[in-house]
Amino acid sequence: MTTLIDKIDRKKKYKKVAYYPGCALEGSAQPYDKSTRAVGKELGLELVEIKDWNCCGAMEVKNIDPEIQTYLSSRVLSDAQHKSKQDVVMAPCNGCYHNLKKAEYDLENKDKSRAVTEKISKKAGHETYKSGDVETIHALDWIKFGYGEEELKAKIKGGLKGLKVASYYGCMYTRPRHIFPEKDQGGDSESTSKPHYMDDLLAIAGAENVEFPLKTACCGGAHTLSDSDMSTKLVLNILEAAEAAGAEVIATECPTCHSGLEMHQIRALKRLSKNTNVKVVYFTQLLGMAMGLSPRKVGLHANISDSVGFMKQKGIT
Amino acid sequence: MAIHEKSLIRPENITTHDNLIIDGIDVSGDWSTFIRTRVVSDYNEDLEEEIAAMPGGEYIHRCWQCGSCTNSCTVNAENPDFNPRYWIYLIRMGMEDELLRDKDIIWQCVSCNKCTSACPRDVEPEGVMKATAHWMELKGHTPPSNSTIFDDIFTEQVIKYGRIEDGEVLKDFMKKSGQPLMQDWIVQMVKQMIKGLPVMSLMKMGWATIFHPKTKNWAKARDAINEHIAEEHAAQKKALGLESVE
Numbered sequence: 001m002t003t004l005i006d007k008i009d010r011k012k013k014y015k016k017v018a019y020y021p022g023c024a025l026e027g028s029a030q031p032y033d034k035s036t037r038a039v040g041k042e043l044g045l046e047l048v049e050i051k052d053w054n055c056c057g058a059m060e061v062k063n064i065d066p067e068i069q070t071y072l073s074s075r076v077l078s079d080a081q082h083k084s085k086q087d088v089v090m091a092p093c094n095g096c097y098h099n100l101k102k103a104e105y106d107l108e109n110k111d112k113s114r115a116v117t118e119k120i121s122k123k124a125g126h127e128t129y130k131s132g133d134v135e136t137i138h139a140l141d142w143i144k145f146g147y148g149e150e151e152l153k154a155k156i157k158g159g160l161k162g163l164k165v166a167s168y169y170g171c172m173y174t175r176p177r178h179i180f181p182e183k184d185q186g187g188d189s190e191s192t193s194k195p196h197y198m199d200d201l202l203a204i205a206g207a208e209n210v211e212f213p214l215k216t217a218c219c220g221g222a223h224t225l226s227d228s229d230m231s232t233k234l235v236l237n238i239l240e241a242a243e244a245a246g247a248e249v250i251a252t253e254c255p256t257c258h259s260g261l262e263m264h265q266i267r268a269l270k271r272l273s274k275n276t277n278v279k280v281v282y283f284t285q286l287l288g289m290a291m292g293l294s295p296r297k298v299g300l301h302a303n304i305s306d307s308v309g310f311m312k313q314k315g316i317t
Numbered sequence: 318m319a320i321h322e323k324s325l326i327r328p329e330n331i332t333t334h335d336n337l338i339i340d341g342i343d344v345s346g347d348w349s350t351f352i353r354t355r356v357v358s359d360y361n362e363d364l365e366e367e368i369a370a371m372p373g374g375e376y377i378h379r380c381w382q383c384g385s386c387t388n389s390c391t392v393n394a395e396n397p398d399f400n401p402r403y404w405i406y407l408i409r410m411g412m413e414d415e416l417l418r419d420k421d422i423i424w425q426c427v428s429c430n431k432c433t434s435a436c437p438r439d440v441e442p443e444g445v446m447k448a449t450a451h452w453m454e455l456k457g458h459t460p461p462s463n464s465t466i467f468d469d470i471f472t473e474q475v476i477k478y479g480r481i482e483d484g485e486v487l488k489d490f491m492k493k494s495g496q497p498l499m500q501d502w503i504v505q506m507v508k509q510m511i512k513g514l515p516v517m518s519l520m521k522m523g524w525a526t527i528f529h530p531k532t533k534n535w536a537k538a539r540d541a542i543n544e545h546i547a548e549e550h551a552a553q554k555k556a557l558g559l560e561s562v563e
Contacts, residue, residue, distance in 0.1 A: 023480050023481045023482075023483065024483065026530060027530075028483045052479075052533045052534060054475075054480060054532040054535065054538070055475045055479065055480050055481055058471065058475075058481075060467065060468040060471035060472055060475075061471070061472045061475055062372075063372075063373075063447050063464075063465075063468045064469070064472045065545070066372045066373065067545070067549075068542055068546060071542070075538065119541070120538065120542060120545060123538075123540070123541035123544075124537045124541050125537050171428075171429040171430055171431075174434075175429065175430035175434045176430045176433040176441075177434045178439075218391040218427050220427045222427050222428045222429075222464075223425070223427050223463075223464060225467060225490055226462070226463035226464045226466065226490070226494070227425055227427075227464070230392070230395065230425060234391065234395070262506070263506055266502050266506050266509070267502040269502075270502040270505065271502065304506055305509075306509060
C-alpha cells in the first residue's frame, strides 16, 4: 500500500530523473521522444539524458547471449548512477524499460549474470552496476507519480473531448511478472493482468476508455519483419478488437508495438484486403495535445498512421 | 472399437480393415480400427542436457507438464501445432525424431512471455523455445531461421557501435533473408512516413543512415563482449559434441 509519505517522496524523487531514450526513440519513434520531452517540459519535470548510453539489447541480443543483454542494460544503469548522478532512470520504451528491470532481477538473483557483468564492466573500464542502486520507471510512472493525477487535472486545456481510446500496453510492460516486484501490490500499484495507468491518465485528459480485452496481447513485434505473416495476423486481432470495442484511437506506450501496429495495418490492407481505420497514437502525444500543445509540438505529423485531420475534426487540436 | 479421438492420432499410425469378420461377427470399417503398435528405440538420452546447455534452456528439468505455457501461448492460438508443453515433454523423454517433425515452426515463438508469466515452475518456456531453435540450427537440422538472421544483424550492430539504426537493420535484414525491399506495403509505409514530415526530421533520418549512431568510448566494451560471446559459443558447441570452429 502506498502511504501519503510514499506519494510525497516519489513526487520529489521523480521530479528530476535520468532519461534513457534508447535506439528506437532516436530513430523510428522520434515522435514518442519529442512528445515525451514536450510533456515533461510542460509539467516542469526535468530529464537528464544519460550521456553515451548504449542499446539495452532489445529483444534480440538475449537470443545470442542472455548475459550480454544483462551487461548492456547494466551499463546504462551504471551510467545513470555514476555519470548522470541520478538514482531514478525513466525509459519510455517498453523494451528498454523491460530490459533494465530484467537486468535488475538477474543481477539480484543469478550468479552468472553478476559474474559476467562484473567481468565485462571491469574490462570496459566503468563502475559495475549493483542491483538496487537505481530505480527504473516507465514514462507512465513518471507522469502519474512525478507530477500527480490531481495536479494533472488542472493542466488539461481543451482535453480529449470524449475521444474513444483503447489503451494498448503490449507484452514487455507487464511480463514476465517476476521482474516487476512492485506491480500487483494493491493500492495504486500497477496490475500485470489488467494494467490501467495509461487508461487513468488519458481519462484525466478527457478521453473515454473503451472496454478493450487485448490490452496486453502480443503484436508479434519480435518477428515484425522475420515472420511478417504472423505479425500481421496478431496486429489485425488487436486493431479489429479495438474497433469492435468502439475505439477511434489506440494509444500506445511502446515504439515496437506502435510501429508494428502502423506497419501491419498497412500490410493487412495490402496483403489480406482487411481495412481498419483506428488511429495509432502515442499516449504522450494525446496527453500533450490535451494540455494544449500543438500537433507539431508532439510530432503527430511524423506518425505513419495519419491522424492529423482526424484530431482537427474532433476539435482536439 | 471405434476410436473417438481419431484426429489426435496421425493417419499413418491407424489401421482400418475394410473387410474383417472375427468369430462370425462383421467388424469391417470403423469397428476394426486399430492404433499400430509403436516401439520407440531411438531415444537421444542426452537431449534434455543438450537443450539445457543452450541459453534459455536451463530450467527445462523443472517442468511438470501442466500445460499453462501452451494454454497461454500467442502462437498456439494461431497455429495449434505450436505446442511448447509437448515439445518440452519430447525433449525430456529424449524423443528427438518426434521433436524434429516440428523443426520448421519452433523458431516462431514471438517472445511475448505469456508462458513464462503463467508457468508455476519457473521453467521459462520462452527461453526453452529459443534454446531449442538454436539447438536445431547448431545440429544442422534447420538452416538459420529468419529470426536468427535478424538477431545476428541486430546484435552485430549493437556490438560494433553500441547502438542500432533501425533503417539499416531493416535494409540488411531484407537483403540477408532474400526479401525484396520494394514490397507494396513497405513502399506505402515509407510514403506515409515521409508525408507531413518536417524537412529537419528527414535530414536527421538521412544523417543517421550515413553516419551510424555510435556510443562514445565503446571499443573496450565491444572487445570484452566479443570475447565473452566467443567463449560461450565454444562451450555450447562442446556441450552438443560439435567441433568448435575457429
